[in-house]
Amino acid sequence: MTANTAVIQIEQLSKTYQRSRKEQVDALKGLNLTIQQGEIFGYLGPNGAGKTTTIRLLLDLIRPTTGRALLFGEDARANSVALHRRIGFLPGELNLWKGYTGQQVLDYVGKLRGGVDAAYVRQLVDRLQFDPTLKVRTYSSGNKRKLGLVLALMNRADLLIMDEPTGGLDPLMQQIFNELMLDVKAEGRTVFLSSHVLSEVQAICDRVGILRGGELKAVESVSNLMHADFQWVTLHFREPVAANALAQVVGVSEVQALPDGLRLRLVGDFDPLLRALAPYYVTGMVTEEPTLEEVFLTYYSGTSGKEATR
Numbered sequence: 001m002t003a004n005t006a007v008i009q010i011e012q013l014s015k016t017y018q019r020s021r022k023e024q025v026d027a028l029k030g031l032n033l034t035i036q037q038g039e040i041f042g043y044l045g046p047n048g049a050g051k052t053t054t055i056r057l058l059l060d061l062i063r064p065t066t067g068r069a070l071l072f073g074e075d076a077r078a079n080s081v082a083l084h085r086r087i088g089f090l091p092g093e094l095n096l097w098k099g100y101t102g103q104q105v106l107d108y109v110g111k112l113r114g115g116v117d118a119a120y121v122r123q124l125v126d127r128l129q130f131d132p133t134l135k136v137r138t139y140s141s142g143n144k145r146k147l148g149l150v151l152a153l154m155n156r157a158d159l160l161i162m163d164e165p166t167g168g169l170d171p172l173m174q175q176i177f178n179e180l181m182l183d184v185k186a187e188g189r190t191v192f193l194s195s196h197v198l199s200e201v202q203a204i205c206d207r208v209g210i211l212r213g214g215e216l217k218a219v220e221s222v223s224n225l226m227h228a229d230f231q232w233v234t235l236h237f238r239e240p241v242a243a244n245a246l247a248q249v250v251g252v253s254e255v256q257a258l259p260d261g262l263r264l265r266l267v268g269d270f271d272p273l274l275r276a277l278a279p280y281y282v283t284g285m286v287t288e289e290p291t292l293e294e295v296f297l298t299y300y301s302g303t304s305g306k307e308a309t310r
């Protein structure tokens with residue numbers, strides 16, 4: 001496979017669930033999205049956005065209402081058995097094999113996959129600090145997640161599809177997860193992961209797509225999002241200054257009073273703000289880039305100067 005090969009190509013994909021005789025849910029609405037080989041793509045959105053529905057469609061676990069998804073250039077529905085050999089899947093919930101030990105599950109699934117590299121499986125178990133000797137029933141949600149991660153990674157699949165893999169991982173495990181995903185990427189493999197917490201995935205994703213109400217609102221490279229066109233400015237004054245003193249300044253919005261100053265959002269150049277500050281004695285000024293969450297919210301509310309791209 002050469003670079004710039006589409007590993008996932010989603011065309012006009014929609015899913016309407018029939019919740020009851022009268023009620024339908026448009027869980028996914030005309031999704032178009034292409035993921036290239038070697039990319040880590042973050043599929044972001046709040047609960048109910050349609051992330052799991054998209055993943056189930058990619059895996060041919062449910063059928064689309066319209067549209068199609070191609071994996072490695074082949075229709076996800078046409079040849080799903082062969083395609084699934086090339087995919088490692090981490091479901092959102094792992095509720096199987098409760099009476100078996102972690103090791104028994106690993107051995108069993110490894111055999112189902114036609115044999116896996118035992119040394120690699122051991123290495124994954126060690127890196128995740130996973131104890132495979134206990135019964136699955138006794139595992140905490142974090143340990144179930146670790147078992148799921150080993151199962152998804154064990155056959156070195158060309159494509160990893162992971163539904164909220166980082167939910168509930170502690171910071172150390174989060175770091176190890178990030179390293180594992182970057183190793184996968186370094187081997188030219190591809191990762192599609194969903195999350196509702198941007199800060200958990202922004203360190204590893206090349207691009208993120210923002211889904212809401214079944215619609216893809218934006219697809220952006222993380223570096224573009226991080227260079228959003230606004231910043232937060234905190235000003236400290238020797239004498240109190242009223243918030244409305246700066247409210248009319250070009251580029252300034254959301255002026256908040258702090259105990260010893262003001263915090264505001266600034267778009268564009270500093271000059272109008274600095275000129276407006278001339279009458280006041282400024283003891284300090286701090287600027288901060290917005291967090292990805294704030295950029296995300298800006299996309300949602302549509303108040304950013306940047307256009308969402310598709």
Ligand SMILES: Nc1ncnc2c1ncn2[C@@H]1O[C@H](COP(=O)(O)OP(=O)(O)O)[C@@H](O)[C@H]1O
Pocket residue numbers: 017018019025026027045046047048049050051052053054
């Ligand atoms: N099997 C189903 N039957 C009916 N509605 C469903 C079903 N699965 C999901 N939904 C609905 O579809 C929407 C998207 O759900 P889902 O894809 O699970 O979102 P997410 O994974 O982003 O939380 C929600 O409104 C959810 O209630």
Ligand SMILES: [Mg+2]
Pocket residue numbers: 051052053092163
């Ligand atoms: Mg979900």
